Amino acid sequence: MTTQSGTTEVSGEPSRGEAREGIDEIHILWISEGMSCDGDTVSLTAADQPSIEDVVLGLIPGLPKVNLVNKVLSPSLGGEDFLAPYRAAARGELGPFILVIEGSIPNQNIIDGDGYWTSFGNDPETGEPQTLNHWIDELAPRAWAVVAAGTCATYGGIHAMAGNPTGCMGLADYLGWEFTSQAGLPVVNVPGCPIQPENFMETLIWVLQHAAGTAPPPPLDHMLRPQWLFGKTVHEGCDRGSYYEQADFGLDYNSPKCLVKTGCWGPVVNCNVPKRGWMAGIGGCPNVGGICIGCTMPGFPDAFMPFMDEPPGGTLSSMVIKPYGAVIRRLRGLTNDMVNHEPKWRHNKRKLTSGFDPRWRS
C-alpha cells in the first residue's frame, strides 16, 4: 500500500493466473453512453504504441482475435444493426466479451416516473429508451472482464461534482467494489480525463493476454488501477520537479519552473503523464506548462478546485524546502560556474602544459 507521497509499492510476488485454456476469440463491447464526452474513445484512437487498428487486425502476437464494437468507430449504420451484439450478449448468446464502460453512471433511482438521464437504444418491446443502468445490469454479470475507461467511469469525474443534478458515480460505486467478473477480475479502472492513450491500450492488452492465457491478471492497486501506471506521482516523473527541490518556483504561468505555486497538484497525484508524455512522448501537462488538476484521481474535481490556486499543502512544503533549496541552488551555482571553465593547458602556444611526462621516450 501507500509508502510515501502517493507512491505505491508493487507487491514482490507477481500474481499467477490459474493454468487454463486460453480464449482464442473475444468481443469488446464498448458503451460510451455513460455521462461521457466520448473523449476516452477519441483518446484511444490517438494511441500508436500499439494502435487500436493493430489490435483489431491481429498484428499483436499473443492476443485472441478481437472483435471491437464501439459506436464511434463502428462501420455499421447504427440502430439495431449496431446493437445486435449487445442484445445477443444480454441474452447470453455472445461470449466471451469484455465490457468497457465510458462515462459516469447516473442514479436512475432519484427519478420519479418515466424519465432517464442517459440511454442506449430502445426497448424492442415498448420502444422506450433503455437506460445505461439497464445495460450494465444485463451485461456486467455476463462479462468475462469489465473495464472502466476514464475518470468518469472509474470514480464519477466531472459530472459527479458537488451540486450535480444527476447523482452520478463511478462503475465500481454502482456495481460494488467487491464485484468480480466471469474471469474473477474486479472492475479494471483506467482513470484519466481523458485516458492517456497508451496507458489504456497497455492495460487492455494485458487483459487480452490474460484472456489468451499468456499472462497473469493485471496487478491493480486498492483503487483498482494498474499499479505499474499509477504507482508513482506526477511530481516523481515531472520535467520541472528538480526546480522544486531547489525551491525555485514559478509565480505565474510565464515561468518554465515548478508550477506548485500556481495551482499544480503534481506532488500528490497518481499519474505517469509527465514521464510518458501524452502520446508518442509528446506533451504531458506540467512539462508543457499545464498545472496538474488531478484528473486521474478519485477526488477529482472537487478536491482540486479552484484549480488555479496553490494547493493548501503546497504552501507548507514550499516553505520547508526554501532554506535547503536556496542554499543548494547557490552552491550548485558556484560549482556550475567552476565547471564552465576549460582547464588552462588548452592553448596553441609553443609549450605543452598538460602535465604529460615525456620521460618514456628517452
Added chain:
Amino acid sequence: MTTTDARSTGRKPAQIVDMSWDPITRIIGNLGIYTKIDFANREVVECHSTSSLFRGYSVFMKGKDPRDAGFITSRICGICGDNHTTCSNYAQQMAYGVKPPKLAEHITNLGEAAEYMFDHTIFQDNLVFVDFCEAMVKATNPGVLARAERTDAPRGDIHGYRTIADIMKAFNPFEGEVYKEALKVSRVTREMFCLMEGRHVHPSTLYPGGVGTMPQPNTFTDYLSRLMRVIDFVKKAVAMNDDVFDFFYEALPGYEEVGKRRILLGCWGAWQNPDVVDYRYENMNRWGKAMYVTPGIVVDGKLVTNNLIDINLGLRVMLGSSFYEDWVNEDPFVTHDPLGNPVDMRHPWNQTTVPVPQKRDFDGNYSWVMSPRWYHPESGQHLALDTGGGPLARLWSTALSGLVDTPYVKATGNSVRISLPKGESLPETTLEWHIPKWSNTIERDRARPYFVAYAAAMALQFLEEAMGMLRDGDTKVFENFEVPDDAIGCGFHEAVRGVLSHHLVIRDKKIANYHPYPPTPWNASPRDIYGTPGPYEDAVQGQPIFEENGPDDFKGVDIMRTVRSFDPCLPCGVHMYMGKGKTLSTVHSPTYGANHG
C-alpha cells in the same frame, strides 16, 4: 427542405414506413433519428431527432470559481474540448478585462489549427467516408459502384487512384489505405496539438489571461516539421473528396436534393487577430471582423450581418420539445448589454436550466437538447440556423465578407483561396473553394477537407509570427488579472463542427450563471415552440431516397449521410433510431414533407 416540382407530380399512393436509427454510429455522443419514409415515392416525409443524454453543466457550475470554467467546460466534449476551453477563456477575458500577450494568442491559434486538422481528418476519413466507401456503396447502390469502377478519377494525377471505385476502396474501414493513413495523420496532428496545449482532448496549458506553454524554438520547429509531413495528405484529401462528390452528382442525378435545406448558416468566427483583439464587448464588432475566419449569418445566400454584437443580441434559446422547465418567470441576470442594448429573457445570459426527466413523446417533448434560434429583426422570424457541419458556414461567411487577406488565405467575395507550400511529393498548390449552389449533404462534406487546408495554411502564418516574436525576445505568454466581484462576459468561437458561444455571469466572484452554446444544439435541436424543426430534422424531412434496397433490407444510407454531414457531436447537444421497419399505413394524400423550407 422543399420537394422539387419534378417529384411532386406523378406521385403514387404513399406507403409510409416507420424507420429509426438509435443510436447513430460514427458520431460523438447519443443521437437518435426517427423517420417516416414513403417507399412508394422514395422520400422521407417526417423526421425527429432526439438526444438521450443530460449531464447538467449549467447546473453544477453555479457557485464555482469562474477561473475553473475553462477546465470544466472542456469536459463537455471529447473531440473538441479545447474549443470550449478557448471559448471560455475568451468569455472570462471579457469579464476580467484582461488581454493575453500576443504570443499567447498565436499559441492558442496554433493549438486550434491542429485541432481542426485532426478532428476534420478523423471525422471525414474514418467516420463520414465509411458511408461512401466501396463496402457500403456495394450494399446500398451496387449500380453506382459498377459505374464507379468504369469511371476514371479526374484528379488521379494528384491522389494516385485510377478510378472512383479505387478511391472508394481506399476508404474501406480498418483495411483501406486512406482509412489507415488518416488515422496516422490524425495522430501526427494531435502531436502538434499537444506541443501547444499539453494534452488532447482536454488541454492543460490554456488559462484565462494566456497560456503556460513555454515558447522555445523547438516548440515551433517540432510543430512545423509535423505540419510539413502531412501537407501533401491534405492536398490529396481535397482532390479525392472532390472526385467522389462530383461523381455522386453525376451518377445519381438529383443527389443535390439529399440533405438540402434553405441556406441558413451561422459562423461565430475563429482565430483572434492578436493585433486587434482586446476582448472588450464595446469593440467586439471591430475585433470580430479581424478574426481569421469571419463571423457571419448567411440567409438565402446573402450576408445578413457579420457583427458579433448583433449576433450576440439575436440569440434566443427556445423550448417546445425539450425535457426542461421554462425560465421566463425567473429574475433576469442581464437586462442590458454593456452598450445599453436590451437583452432578451431567452438569451443564454438569462437562461436557467431546470431539467425535468420525463417520458419521450414525439408529439410532445422528446429531447434533452433545447432549440437555439437567431432572431432576425427584418423578418421577425426565429431562424433555425445550422453550421453546415462547421466548414461550410465558415467558408461561406468568410468568402462573402471578403475580409480575410493573409499570405496563405484570401477571401474574394465569392470564394476562398488557400495556398499550401511544396511537400514531399506534390508542388506548391493553390486550392480554391467556391460558394456552392446548395446547402446540402455533399457540400457540407466537401467543405471539410478544404477547411483542413485552410487550417494548415493559417498555421504556417501563426508559426512565422510566433517565431518572429521569439527571435525578438518577446516571450511573454501570460497576463495576470483579478476576478471582479460582478461582471459579465461572452466568448465567440468556432468549435470544429460550428458555432460556439459561452455566456458567463459573475456575482460575488463566483459563477452566478454559465451557459455554453455549442454547435450541436443548433444543428440537432428539436421542434421549437413555433413548431419549427431543427436543422437535422428539416434537412432529412422531404429528402429523396436513392438507396436501391426496399423496406426489408433498408440501410438508410442517404439519411445517415445527411445526419453525419452536420458532424453530430451529441455530448454537447443530441439522439436517431432504427428498428426493423414497421409499416404504419398507406396514405393516399401525399401531403407530408412538402414545403418545409
